[in-house]
Amino acid sequence: RAKELGRDGIALFTSEMTATVRKKLSRTDELRQALLRDEFVLHYQPQVDLQTGRIIAAEALVRWNHPSEGLVYPGDFIALAEETGLIVPLGEWVLQTACNRAKAWQDKGLEPIRISVNVSARQFQEKRLIETVATALTESGLDAKWLELEITESLIMKDLAGSIARMYELEKLGVKLAVDDFGTGYSSLSALKRFPLSRLKIDRSFIADIPHDADDMAITSAIISLAQKLDLEVIAEGVETEEQARFLVESGCNEMQGYLYSRPVEEERFNLMLENNGGIHRKPMVRAALLG
Numbered sequence: 001r002a003k004e005l006g007r008d009g010i011a012l013f014t015s016e017m018t019a020t021v022r023k024k025l026s027r028t029d030e031l032r033q034a035l036l037r038d039e040f041v042l043h044y045q046p047q048v049d050l051q052t053g054r055i056i057a058a059e060a061l062v063r064w065n066h067p068s069e070g071l072v073y074p075g076d077f078i079a080l081a082e083e084t085g086l087i088v089p090l091g092e093w094v095l096q097t098a099c100n101r102a103k104a105w106q107d108k109g110l111e112p113i114r115i116s117v118n119v120s121a122r123q124f125q126e127k128r129l130i131e132t133v134a135t136a137l138t139e140s141g142l143d144a145k146w147l148e149l150e151i152t153e154s155l156i157m158k159d160l161a162g163s164i165a166r167m168y169e170l171e172k173l174g175v176k177l178a179v180d181d182f183g184t185g186y187s188s189l190s191a192l193k194r195f196p197l198s199r200l201k202i203d204r205s206f207i208a209d210i211p212h213d214a215d216d217m218a219i220t221s222a223i224i225s226l227a228q229k230l231d232l233e234v235i236a237e238g239v240e241t242e243e244q245a246r247f248l249v250e251s252g253c254n255e256m257q258g259y260l261y262s263r264p265v266e267e268e269r270f271n272l273m274l275e276n277n278g279g280i281h282r283k284p285m286v287r288a289a290l291l292g
């Protein structure tokens with residue numbers, strides 16, 4: 001086949017490669033500029049207590065307010081930021097901004113809620129992560145117990161010994177740790193109990209087909225019992241329907257996050273939700289799910 005392609009085939013292939021590389025370079029440059037120009041924003045998605053229906057936490061999710069493309073979602077730039085190392089300064093910005101926001105909510109007299117921040121592999125491996133987290137807490141004045149970092153199983157497993165050490169350093173600061181997208185990686189269950197974790201986040205792929213997929217229901221309830229037995233909190237992500245919420249309540253899950261309650265929203269809208277955080281009577285759909 002290589003012979004058939006001949007010189008022209010190879011030349012074409014090479015020029016395509018060059019185009020890809022060039023595009024990547026210019027996108028990287030754009031990302032770097034975006035940091036300087038302050039084009040990133042955080043949206044916040046509520047995490048809801050399944051007993052009371054009240055918002056008890058927010059996950060901070062970054063978006064890029066692109067000057068010509070509009071709002072760009074993390075699926076379109078986090079991988080490149082990770083690859084180029086730009087995730088480190090971006091991650092610092094996210095941490096500081098999220099901590100400032102959580103503290104500002106408290107200062108307004110709103111009931112304190114936890115703030116969850118995603119940390120990617122590259123950030124987690126950086127030695128200065130501990131310092132970054134400590135600085136974000138000091139600068140914002142947020143008590144460490146309100147900050148939770150979400151890390152993935154695959155990140156932990158990449159360098160198990162190193163990750164465990166890093167997790168203990170973070171625990172010493174007083175921050176909480178959650179395993180994001182739980183069930184999609186391949187952490188050995190016996191390793192789980194060696195981690196200073198607070199929470200498992202059941203990946204939304206297991207939630208999506210409840211109540212139609214019996215296997216997913218079995219996996220979800222198994223993760224919930226596992227969490228209970230290891231004395232961990234457990235939250236389900238991607239909860240979109242009343243049936244899913246009801247199943248989670250019946251299975252003993254602590255919390256949920258998903259479009260059923262709310263999509264990730266801008267700061268101002270999250271403010272309003274917190275001000276009206278009156279529990280299950282506020283949201284008919286959620287109330288129906290929780291009361292069965």
Ligand code: C2E
Binds near residue numbers: 060260
């Ligand atoms: P994640 O941490 O698993 O975040 C949950 C994602 O699921 C978010 O997508 C959220 O909008 C979406 N989601 C929430 N509820 C539902 C639902 O009911 N149905 C469906 N279909 N989706 C739902 P988003 O904001 O596009 O973020 C995607 C991923 O990008 C995140 O997955 C996280 O891994 C990464 N990410 C986001 N913000 C940051 C950040 O500040 N730093 C780092 N390192 N990664 C981030």
Ligand code: MG
Binds near residue numbers: 059118150180
């Ligand atoms: Mg997350």
Ligand code: MG
Binds near residue numbers: 180181201203
């Ligand atoms: Mg997740």
Ligand code: MG
Binds near residue numbers: 203204237
């Ligand atoms: Mg996920």
